[in-house]
Amino acid sequence: MKKFVAIVGSNSKSSTNRKLLQYMQNHFKKEAQIELIEIKDLPIFKKSKEKTVPERAKEMAKKVEKADGVIIGTPEYDHSVPAVLLSALAWLSYGQHPFVDKPVMITGASYGSLGSSRAQAQLRQVLDSPEIKARIMPSSEFLLAHSLQAFDDNGNLNDKEAAKQLDGLFQDFLKFVEISGKLNNATAANKQKAADFNWEDNK
Amino acid sequence: MKLVGIAGSIADESYNRKLLKFIATHFRSQVDIELLDINDIPMFNEDDDQSDGDAIQYIAQKIEAADGVIIATPEHNHTVPAALKSLIEWLSFSIHPLDGKPVMIVGASYYSQGSSRAQLHLRQILEAPGVGAITFPGNEVLLGNVKEAFDEKGNLKDQGTIDFIHTTLNKFIKFVKVINHVDEEADDAFEAEDLDATHPVDTTVTNVEMKAKDWVEQAAVKTNAVEGSAYVKLDRGLLTVDQLNYFFNTMPMELTFVDDNNQFIYYNKTMEGKDMLASRTPDQVGDRMTDVHPPRAIPNVKRVIHSLRTGKTDLVSMAVPGNNETKHIMHYYHAMHDADGNYRGVNEWVLDLYPIVASYLKQTGKKLVDDPNNQVDANAGASQGSASSKDDADKKPDVDANSGASEH
Numbered sequence: 020m021k022k023f024v025a026i027v028g029s030n031s032k033s034s035t036n037r038k039l040l041q042y043m044q045n046h047f048k049k050e051a052q053i054e055l056i057e058i059k060d061l062p063i064f065k066k067s068k069e070k071t072v073p074e075r076a077k078e079m080a081k082k083v084e085k086a087d088g089v090i091i092g093t094p095e096y097d098h099s100v101p102a103v104l105l106s107a108l109a110w111l112s113y114g115q116h117p118f119v120d121k122p123v124m125i126t127g128a129s130y131g132s133l134g135s136s137r138a139q140a141q142l143r144q145v146l147d148s149p150e151i152k153a154r155i156m157p158s159s160e161f162l163l164a165h166s167l168q169a170f171d172d173n174g175n176l177n178d179k180e181a182a183k184q185l186d187g188l189f190q191d192f193l194k195f196v197e198i199s200g201k202l203n204n205a206t207a208a209n210k211q212k213a214a215d216f217n218w219e220d221n222k
Numbered sequence: 223m224k225l226v227g228i229a230g231s232i233a234d235e236s237y238n239r240k241l242l243k244f245i246a247t248h249f250r251s252q253v254d255i256e257l258l259d260i261n262d263i264p265m266f267n268e269d270d271d272q273s274d275g276d277a278i279q280y281i282a283q284k285i286e287a288a289d290g291v292i293i294a295t296p297e298h299n300h301t302v303p304a305a306l307k308s309l310i311e312w313l314s315f316s317i318h319p320l321d322g323k324p325v326m327i328v329g330a331s332y333y334s335q336g337s338s339r340a341q342l343h344l345r346q347i348l349e350a351p352g353v354g355a356i357t358f359p360g361n362e363v364l365l366g367n368v369k370e371a372f373d374e375k376g377n378l379k380d381q382g383t384i385d386f387i388h389t390t391l392n393k394f395i396k397f398v399k400v401i402n403h404v405d406e407e408a409d410d411a412f413e414a415e416d417l418d419a420t421h422p423v424d425t426t427v428t429n430v431e432m433k434a435k436d437w438v439e440q441a442a443v444k445t446n447a448v449e450g451s452a453y454v455k456l457d458r459g460l461l462t463v464d465q466l467n468y469f470f471n472t473m474p475m476e477l478t479f480v481d482d483n484n485q486f487i488y489y490n491k492t493m494e495g496k497d498m499l500a501s502r503t504p505d506q507v508g509d510r511m512t513d514v515h516p517p518r519a520i521p522n523v524k525r526v527i528h529s530l531r532t533g534k535t536d537l538v539s540m541a542v543p544g545n546n547e548t549k550h551i552m553h554y555y556h557a558m559h560d561a562d563g564n565y566r567g568v569n570e571w572v573l574d575l576y577p578i579v580a581s582y583l584k585q586t587g588k589k590l591v592d593d594p595n596n597q598v599d600a601n602a603g604a605s606q607g608s609a610s611s612k613d614d615a616d617k618k619p620d621v622d623a624n625s626g627a628s629e630h
Binding site: 030031032033059062063064065066067068096097098099100101102103105106108109112137141144145147148150151 | 232233234264265266267268269298299300301302303304305307308310311314339343346347349350352353
């Protein structure tokens with residue numbers, strides 16, 4: 020069975036993105052083992068001369084490294100990815116590069132009607148940056164709108180259409196992970212390239 | 223004009239901070255840019271609202287008081303740094319200081335790209351409804367190859383780059399004026415300033431007719447006010463009421479206290495009203511602002527008090543019409559605040575600056591000559607806030623300073 024990690028892109032206790040990932044964890048338990056990762060205790064990303072990385076971030080990187088694929092649930096704050104998720108992704112690409120060529124599926128939930136569409140578009144660009152270089156599943160977008168009303172008491176999706184779409188996307192993701200596993204000829208070189216990259220401009 | 227500059231980096235060594243520092247220093251004769259640090263801003267978390275905390279309030283108040291903002295963003299992972307995003311999330315949650323604020327984006331980077339993607343993201347972020355900033359369109363300052371860009375003194379080496387930044391900054395200054403002008407046209411908030419003093423505050427003495435000629439005596443009875451040899455503990459000192467009077471009455475200026483309910487409650491009575499620079503009479507104390515100003519002055523009194531009350535400025539200063547070569551009477555209105563920063567009224571002082579200047583000339587053997595380049599109409603020149611700021615010179619809040627409290 021495939022092993023995935025799911026990153027909760029929010030530090031809020033009542034995050035509906037967490038709820039969505041929990042739903043997936045439960046709903047797809049026969050097809051994959053999904054471990055949820057919380058990012059709220061990571062410090063705000065800061066570069067240092069010594070390139071210090073917090074222990075927690077190193078542990079997370081190991082989990083990502085070992086996983087067959089990663090699911091990222093992103094909220095949308097101010098039309099973009101929340102700072103807390105940007106910060107986590109920055110730690111996970113600072114002196115360590117677990118995302119290189121890693122299959123990633125993006126989900127997003129929002130209170131309003133757009134379901135974090137803008138944040139997801141920006142997140143794709145972020146995941147495509149030189150030190151992350153993840154393999155984002157193409158032509159797939161799962162936007163859960165009106166997320167406060169989206170779940171029933173058992174944490175299942177009320178909207179059957181949405182649930183069906185997610186089922187389909189998840190099947191595709193399993194396939195995508197499989198195919199991706201075969202596209203590994205350049206992975207070692209890609210990892211080296213990520214490690215050599217230097218965002219000196221970020222100083 | 224006053225701008226604040228925010229470097230969107232918390233790295234120990236930041237080229238974006240360097241770029242802002244250069245802009246602030248190099249163009250200081252044109253515009254006042256204060257640099258703000260975001261190192262102490264915590265990670266945004268909606269479960270733990272720290273909008274009232276010192277770190278966020280400090281930046282929010284600086285932005286609020288500024289005419290515009292310059293943000294210098296690095297690019298990390300194709301987007302803005304988490305630290306900068308976190309700040310903007312705080313500034314779009316419980317408080318919205320960037321709302322309607324003109325913002326210019328600049329960015330420096332090691333590569334030739336010069337933070338282009340981050341700038342694009344930042345634009346989208348700043349224009350999100352909760353943030354509501356008005357980003358300066360169509361002008362991008364992308365400083366690439368930044369490692370080679372500065373000399374050892376922190377100056378940009380390339381004159382072409384400096385000229386480009388100069389042009390862009392000039393356009394931004396115009397943009398700021400236009401945007402703030404649009405806001406001002408729509409902003410008639412000062413009209414709400416209640417010069418009739420109908421909103422009693424905790425220090426207002428109730429049940430005494432404000433217009434009463436003996437308001438002071440009546441109010442003193444109501445409040446069991448101490449007088450004479452009674453001691454009053456002050457910050458920092460201890461004086462009797464008599465001593466306080468000796469002290470205030472020998473101040474080399476005319477002092478007036480207007481409280482936060484727009485009630486005139488004190489002046490230092492050193493002479494008869496007719497001999498004062500701005501006449502006040504004993505029976506006026508206790509009067510409402512409406513009662514001590516002629517109707518034509520009311521809108522501007524409202525403007526001045528409103529700008530002090532809302533923190534738009536702490537000081538309004540104006541020269542009295544009719545000053546001449548041996549007389550330069552100034553009126554100053556300074557906002558007073560309690561320990562928590564709440565507005566508590568106006569401290570107005572009036573004095574003739576000429577004797578001070580004359581004494582200086584005498585002691586130093588210098589003399590005054592006309593400046594042929596001077597365009598300030600010295601007689602009417604009244605400036606809000608910083609007296610040195612050129613663009614404020616045309617804002618003349620023509621409070622009829624001369625008549626002041628005299629027209630009863």
